[in-house]
Amino acid sequence: MSDAVLDSAVHHQTFTAIGQSMPRVEDYRLLTGTAKYLDDIEVPHALHATFVRSPYAHARIFRIQTDQAMAVPGVVAVVTGQDLARWTQPARMAPPIEGLFPMEMTTLPIDKVRFDGDPVACVVAADRYTAEDAAELVMVEYEVLPAVTDMFAAAEEGTPLVDETLSSNLVSHQTYAKGNVAGRFAEADVIVEATFSQHRQTHVPMETRGCVAVWDDGRQHLTFYIGTQVPHPMRTTLAARMGLKETQVNVISPDIGGAFGQKIALYREELTVAALARELHRPIRWREDRMENLRAASHAREDFVKTRAAVTKDGRILALHADLFSDFGAYSFFPANYMIRVVAMLLPGPYKIQDYSYEVKVALTNKCPAGPMRAPMAIASWVTEGTIDAVARKLKLDPVEVRRINMLKQDDLPYLTATTELYEDITPRETLDRAVHSFDYHVRRKEQERLRVQGKYRGIGICSVIESTTYGSEFYRKAGISGTGHEAAWVRIEPTGVVNASAGIMGSGQGYETVMTQAVADGLGCNPHDVAIHLGNTLLAPYGMGSRGSRGAVAGVGTTFLAAQQARIKVLAIAAHLLKLRSSKDLQLTDGQVVLETDGQWRPTGLNLRDIAQTAYLNPLALPDGMEPGIEAHVAYDPPAMTYSNSTHICEVEVHLDTGVISVGPYLVVEDAGTMLNPQLVEGQLLGATALGIGGVLFEHVVYDENGQNLTASLMDYLLPTAVETPEIQMIHMGTPNHRTPAGIKGMSEGGVMGAIGAVCNAVSDALSPLGIVVEQQPLSPSYIKSLVKKASKTAR
Amino acid sequence: MKPAIFTYRRPATLHEALKLLEETGDEGKVIAGGQSLVPMMNMRLARPEYLVDINDLDDLRYIHPFEEGIDIGSLTRHDELERSAILRRLCPIVPTAAHFIGHYAIRQRGTIGGSMAHADPAAELPLLAVLLDATLTIASLDNTRSQTAREFFLSMYTTDLQPNEILTAVRFPVIPPDSGWSFKEFSRRAGDFALVSAACTMQLNSSGSVEQLHLALGGADLIPISVDASIASFIGERPDARWRQAVAKAALNDLEPMSDVHASTQDRLDWLALTVDQVLTQSSLRANVEIGEQASHTPEEEKL
Amino acid sequence: MNEVPVTLWVNGQTYAVRVSPRKLLSDVIREDIGLTGTHVGCEHGVCGACTVWVDDRPTRSCLMFAIQAEGHAVTTIEALAQHGQLNVLQQALHEEHGLQCGFCTPGIVMTMEAYLHEHPNPTVDDIRDALSGNLCRCTGYQNIVAGVQKAARVFAQNSSGATSAAGNESTHLSEGGREYV
DSSP, X not given: OOHHHHHHHHHOOOOSSTTSOOOOTTHHHXXXXXXXXXXXXXXXXXXXXXXXXXXXXXXXXXXXXOHHHHTSTTEEEEEEHHHXXXXXXXXXXXXXXXXXXXXXXXXSOSSEEOSTTOEEEEEEESSHHHHXXXXXXOEEEEEEOOOOOOHHHHTSTTOOOSSTTSSOSEEEEEEEEESOHHHHHHHOSEEEEEEEEXXXXXOOOSSOOEEEEEEETTTTEEEEEEOOSOHHHHHHHHHHHHTOOGGGEEEEOOXXXXXXXXXSSOXXXXXXXXXXXXXXXXXXXXXXXXXXXXXXXXEEOOEEEEEEEEEOTTSOEEEEEEEEEEEOOSSOSSOTTHHHHHHHHHTTTTBOOOOEEEEEEEXXXXXXXXXXXXXXXXXXXXXXXXXXXXXXXXXXXXXXXXXXXXXXXXXXOSXXXXXXXXXXXXOHHHHHHHHHHHTTHHHHHHHHHHHHHTTOEEEEEEEEEEEEEOOOHHHHHHHTOSOOOOEEEEEEEOTTSOEEEEXXXXXXXXXXXXXXXXXXXXXXXXXXXGEEEEOSBTTTSOOOOOSOXXXXXXXXXXXXXXXXXXXXXXHHHHXXXXXXXXXXXXXXXXXXXXXXXXXXXXXXXXXXXXXXXXXXXXXXXXXOTTOOSSEEEEEEEOOOSOEEEEEEEEEEEEEOTTTOOEEEEEEEEEEEOBSOSOHHHHHHHHHHHHHHHHHHHHTOOOOBOTTOOBSOOSTTTSOOOOTTTSOOOXXXXXXXXXXTSGGGBOOOSSHHHHHHHHHHHHHHHHHTGGGTOOOOXXXXXXXXXXXXXXXXXXXXX | XXXXXXXXXXXXXXXXXXXXXXHHGGGEEEESSOTTHHHHHXXXXXXXXXXEEOTTOGGGOOEEEOSSEEXXXXXXXXXXXXXXXXXXXXXXXXXXXXXXXXXXXXXXXXXXXXXXXXXXXXXXXXXXXHHTTOEEEEEETTEEEEEEHHHHEEETTEESOOTTOEEEEEEEEOOOTTEEEEEEEEOSSTTSOOSEEEEEXXXXXXXXXXXXXXXXXXSSSSSOEEOXXXXXXXXXXXXXXXXXXXXXXXXHTXXXXXXXXXXXXXXXHHHHHXXXXXXXXXXXXXXXXXXXXXXXXXXOOOOO | OOOEEEEEEETTEEEEEEEOTTSBHHHIIIIISOOTTSOOSOSSSSSOTTEEEETTEEEEGGGSBGGGGTTXXXXXXXXXXXXXXXXXXXXXXXXXXXOSSOSSHHHHHHHHHHHHHHOSSOOHHHHHHHHTTSOOSSXXXXXXXXXXXXXXXXXXXXXXXOOSBTTTTTHHHHTTSOOOO
């Protein structure tokens, strides 16, 4: 891609399709039940796999007896970790990061199990019912070991080791300092401390994990159907672990019923199924059931942060120190410091804090492994804004004032943070002011006072969010993690003038096909109805890094936009030649028609995209000298290291002291996600993210008992919010374009989670402030709130 | 999550069904709506050898009013209870509480008989049966017996129903129009099983004192319980705030509800106290409403 | 294994299959009949993704054995849109962006379509209450509620409460796709 294309993409500001709430092109198939999710792909003669899982959190495997299971009619194979070790390579997680132990895991455990739900054997049978019958008959002899279930205890000396190749459960430990933190603390009028404890949660996509592996023995080729966010990285990993060349594997991702970060890694079950398909020469499918999904897929968010802020008496924050601790579970599917490091990186938030230090520790425990879940840095905004509220409480200042005193203004931009992140084109002060104003903040404060007299405890919570999006290659280099952040796309104009396009991203509900259609229509200048988008097949799509970290918009759609612009250059060059013009500079393609500017007016030329395509494919001799037939553009683009969206969440809650129940609402989000590709879809993402955050704060909780038994492995016990508990959310958009990205896109869809956690927690603390209560841990269950109220009233007495 | 193998039987008549149960003995299990049984079968927590499907027994699907009560066939679906004009008129607490059973789709399938036989300690209909001391009709091949709800529930998920028996009908008494009543439950989310619940009927005399009082609690013990005996001494007094508090205290005396991942024993006691206060309040308000206006003026129940 | 012949009446057509009595209705609809629009999300009756109609009543197909459906009319999501046209509720959900990944959507359509038949003038609270038996992880429900409200308004305008495919008596309403409000 030429610099000219990027330059024109960044500064090209007239859109006809981008910015419209175009109804989604995906919807028809989803609404009529004709979409194809993994289980809807029919594979003749496919066998069904199911897994035998450990009932213990930590135990040695002595013996696995499979003969009874094998005797069940319809059972084809029962295999264990020993078998898989012969057929596959172990996974090694060893990025060169100081303070991070390398970890390795076999495809299935061989010597010991490390959490309740760890897979120990795989049964393959004619159907799932039979496979489950047989799985009950696999006899595993265990020696139960003491379980490590608390991350703080895990890190202490003498605690049993989760991974016996390591010298400690403290798998990762780093420190960082910028500026003169100690000096600033010495200067401070006050030092304010606050603690924040977030509970373990899980993604719960409505479609659980699953895969179908089809091995073609003649071609020595594996077709692997899997709902994955990252088809190409999945292919690379799968091929490597199976000892295959990448040419021998195709990954096909059908429609995905939600992912939220749970569908990035190559999981052990999936690799097992792929390996078995090759060994047995039979297609095999696996569908995780819901209890397995809750117990053994991937968990997230179990983080603890303690902050210390050095503050002047008028509320200015001089320096910040944070201690972070994270529970990583039993295995390493990602670098152990990967997610909590981003929290530390973001903690200064939208505030001018150049003197900042942190210490990050990550511990292994006998619990389900952790992975990124929509907003892996979810706790960050609560910590930042909760610290600000703590400062306000200590100094008896209005929390809005403390924010204004410390917040970045337009004059401060571009701004290099204490963690060397570059903030540009963000509007934290503007979203805050707009939120405070639109929410009638001061009126509500008075009302709050009035109601307190009547025994009603209302609180207002504010949370400003700096949302990291895009994650370009430079981010990975800085983080020391292998991987890149570039993306690739192709746009192909077919002989009839219709357009096929593809990119490496893979959607799981975001509406990529729609926004990519819009981007192609504007980048090229054609009618959106003539565009078709093809995602998720690694033989069809260009190698890209897939969908994670809110990179779909800038990296995925941005790259597609660039490819469409590239194609347009060729279309117009052909048009100029056919019109016998010396250059194409006065030509434009609009809605598929070639128009010519004369005397400041765009006039039809009589040529359209179909004419150009016909020429390019069917009459190449009519093309300009030396031009290749056909019209295909292939573009790779490495976006900025990071782009930032920002927002302010503000909400009111009422805490019912007697029941401990919290009602949330009204709830307002003022957001600046840059150029909105499709406002309706942006709102959809924001609503979903905010609801996920609220649900996480109030309801969702993975609970383990002291022996490491998962107590919440059904949807009756792991509580997702329903339509009744989810409040109505109002939204205001600002739309400040990013000046470095195609079309000014920023990306979004995780900030809603971050903002909701902070806003709701801060509001509850505000409501309970007359009782001297500050919520320091989630979830804010009625039981927890009641206990706080009881404790406070005892103290008062 | 697939059920274990079973043999399926689908009798066309009650007689046939009872005959099958005689044959299958302890290995047989009746399925009606299946809304509690099938999840347990899918998790393989229940694995009957024979499944006797009684959904074809249309004779067990009715709501019949008579002089002192309403007979409800055991195969009547929760949604039918909720929408029943007869029940709204004669025993309005039943449709009110039925709305809180699971969710819309669950109520289309789940049955009153199934709910009784499943005997979840927090379920709505067993609580009402205990409150109103409903009479259950239980049939076996050579016998039909009646039993009061207060004797029927034995422990968590355990009733007096024998493997060869089918619950065929539940008889609720009419709630007199001048009687106040109320049902409340406390749950984390809409449609969840209640963590605790309470139901009440109350009659006041012309001077506004309590003349009759019944109170039952769910989630307070292994089965729904009537606490009438503990609160009998409060009859004759005016139902003011102090009275309500005293009643709630007496009602909860000596109770030790279970503790689990969602709530501790103390949580349940706290919520029970509040729930009891609410049903007493609501019942006394309803009892005060002039006869005849009651149906149109009483608000729908809502959750805590 | 222990398979028995079962005759099912699904979307107005007869299907004769051989299945084990323990096979769930959801699995038989999907695997033996080939209608894959009914999704399986939890298999314990909580998520609502597998909701179909049995004799026009919304029913969790994961909580019924296929053999139990013999002699009853089963309706699945595939029956609602006709002649390639979304029905009123589907169209309203499309316009209000009431779906994202779409996995829960068929169950929601089957639940709320039935609900609107019975409750033509629901309040927002009614809608949220009826919807509470269907879990959605993507949308935060707000746009689903808006879609159902919009469909209810269209039904009200049709006064007959007709809920058939927009292609039939309500064709005029769906022309151009988005002029309901």
